[in-house]
Amino acid sequence: MSKLPHIGTSIFTVMSQMATEHQAINLSQGFPNFPVNEQLTEILSRLAKTNIHQYTPMSGLPSLLDKIAILTKQSYGRTVSPKEEILITAGATEGIFATIQALVKANEEVLILDPSYDCYEAPILLSQAKPIRVSLNNDFTPNWEVISAAVNEKTKLIITNNPHNPTGKMWSEDDFVHLEKLVDAYPNLLVLSDEVYEYITFEQPHISVHHRPKLWDRSISVSSFGKSFHITGWKIGYVIAPDYIMKEIKKVHQFLVFSVSSIAQHVLNEYIDLVDVKALGQFYQQKRDFFRNLIKSTRLTLLPCEGTYFQVASYANISDENDLDFTKRLVTEFGVATIPISTFYAQGNDLKCIRFCFAKDEETLQKAAERLLKL
Known part of the structure; x- marks a missing residue:
């Protein structure tokens, strides 16, 4: 009998399979198709010949933990303990899974803001807890009246995602003020902050839980080297949390994966000294602007993209089809694979x-733009 009976093949797999079958251009899955930095591959090639292929310590390579602490201080002005408050994870997904499994008990509730990434719900259900799905406003900003009404004494976590996948929306200062008030009102409430696109932001600077001292003792942040450095296949990220929370997360992590790829950690330990994370936003902004300029003459309506490497567009001027049917037709008739936003909502x-x-x-x-112009 299935423990996750309603979960089937993900929309990302479906659309990528359709793209392959119909020889479509795949703009659906969120991974880069361009080469990684040559400095990274040079370090990888050199270190692969050295003795770095055995287990690292469970929480991560100590020198890399130190450098993440430095990066956090440089980026956000927050001082964290490398030994007690940072954990290297097998990608952000493992960090999210381990956190939820460690902290959420049966019959507790976890608030998810829709549209939401699909990795949040499964670990909640496996904890025998209840996911509470609350929709954002239609412009993808948080509706704090609705969010506050959904929180109660059973609510253990609120999961935030900023910059936001799939919409590219970013939270404002006012949003964090509301979040802090909510945390103040419910002493048992914790914040799981998914910030994997933290360095891929454009006109407006990213606001992190690391900027908010009121949240430090009640929040868990999740970051991704894979997203930041275009190495999604390496599956390596990290979690930052206060010591009393991190102790619980490490208990799950050690039995889930024990430790993360040794060679990836050693390579990143050198590479992090060479890369300027502040330049990542500019790099992806050029791609965003290039793509937006290419498709601005199509019949699609482009929505704002403030961060991430995703662009949302409305096709309401083109068709009355539901978005799943429209995306499938976009593959079969026009040769471009995308993702329908409805799949990120519990209610579709x-x-x-x-x-x-x-x-x-x-x-x-x-x-892709040449094909989209034919819509």
Whole structure:
């Protein structure tokens, strides 16, 4: 008997399979198709010949933990303890899974803000807890009146995602003030802050839980080297949490994966000294602007993209189809694979919007735009 009976093949797998079958340009899955930095591969090639292929300590390579602490201080002004408050994880997904499994008990509730990434719900259900899905406003900003009404004494976590996948929306200062008030009102409430796109932001600076001292003792942040450094296949990220919470997360982590790829940690330990994370936003903003300029003449309506490497567009002027049917037809008739936004909602809210990934080389984006102009 299935423990997750309603969960089937993900929409990302479905659309990628359709893209392959119909030889479509795949702008659905969120991974870059361009080469990684040559400095990274040079370090990898050199270190692969050295004796770094055995287990690292459970919480991570100590020198890399130190450098993450330095990066956090430089980026956000927050001082964290490398030994007690940082954990290297097998990607952000493992960090999220371990956190929920460690902290959420049976019959407790976890608040998820829809549209939401699909990895949040499964570990909640496996904890025999209850996911509470609350929709954002139609412009994808938080509705704090609705959110506050959904929180009660059983609510253990609120999961936030900023910058937001799938919409590219970013939280404002006022949003964090509301979140702090909510945490103050419920002493048992913790914040799980998914910040994997923290360095991929554009006109507005990213606001993190690390900027908010009121949240430090009640929040768990999740970051991704894979997203930041275009190495999604390496599956390596990290979690930052106060010591009393981190002790519980490490208990799950040690039996889930024990430790993370040794060579990836050693390579990143060197590479992090060479890369300027502040330049990542500019790098992806050029791609965003290039893609937006290419498709601005289509019949699609582009929504704002403030962060991440995703662009949401409305097709309401083109078709009355539901977004799943529209995306399938986009693959079969026009040769471009995208993701329907309704799949990120528990209730399947259909806003006639689709998501493109623009973390692609210029040739791929140009070819996709040529096809989209035929809509």
